[in-house]
Amino acid sequence: MARETRSQERHPTAPLVDVYENDKEILLIADLPGVSKDGLTIQADGDTLTLEARRTEVPLGTPPTREYQTQDFSRTFGISPSIDRDRIEAKLEGGVLHLHLPKRAPVTPRKIPIRVG
Numbered sequence: 001m002a003r004e005t006r007s008q009e010r011h012p013t014a015p016l017v018d019v020y021e022n023d024k025e026i027l028l029i030a031d032l033p034g035v036s037k038d039g040l041t042i043q044a045d046g047d048t049l050t051l052e053a054r055r056t057e058v059p060l061g062t063p064p065t066r067e068y069q070t071q072d073f074s075r076t077f078g079i080s081p082s083i084d085r086d087r088i089e090a091k092l093e094g095g096v097l098h099l100h101l102p103k104r105a106p107v108t109p110r111k112i113p114i115r116v117g
Contacts, residue, residue: 012074
């Protein structure tokens with residue numbers, strides 16, 4: 001069997017992401033196969049949310065063909081001011097990231113009481 005050669009230069013791949021929205025939150029579900037918690041960074045900065053991840057090779061010997069190699073993932077999203085950044089939560093399980101972006105409570109009009117004296 002001939003060995004496949006690949007370039008040593010790595011370019012980040014945009015992970016596949018499904019986006020769901022309801023009245024309470026936006027949910028991002030991203031496929032990050034082989035990525036561990038230590039290889040994942042999620043950052044909310046201003047109106048930008050960035051996912052960066054690295055999947056590293058698992059040393060299991062030297063197979064004749066290696067398709068599971070080190071891979072970098074990167075994806076950036078714009079986030080609305082309606083998202084409560086302090087309550088963003090992330091769960092990584094089985095190579096799937098669930099990122100919960102809760103919405104802020106809507107601002108409702110409030111009558112201001114007036115005190116006399």
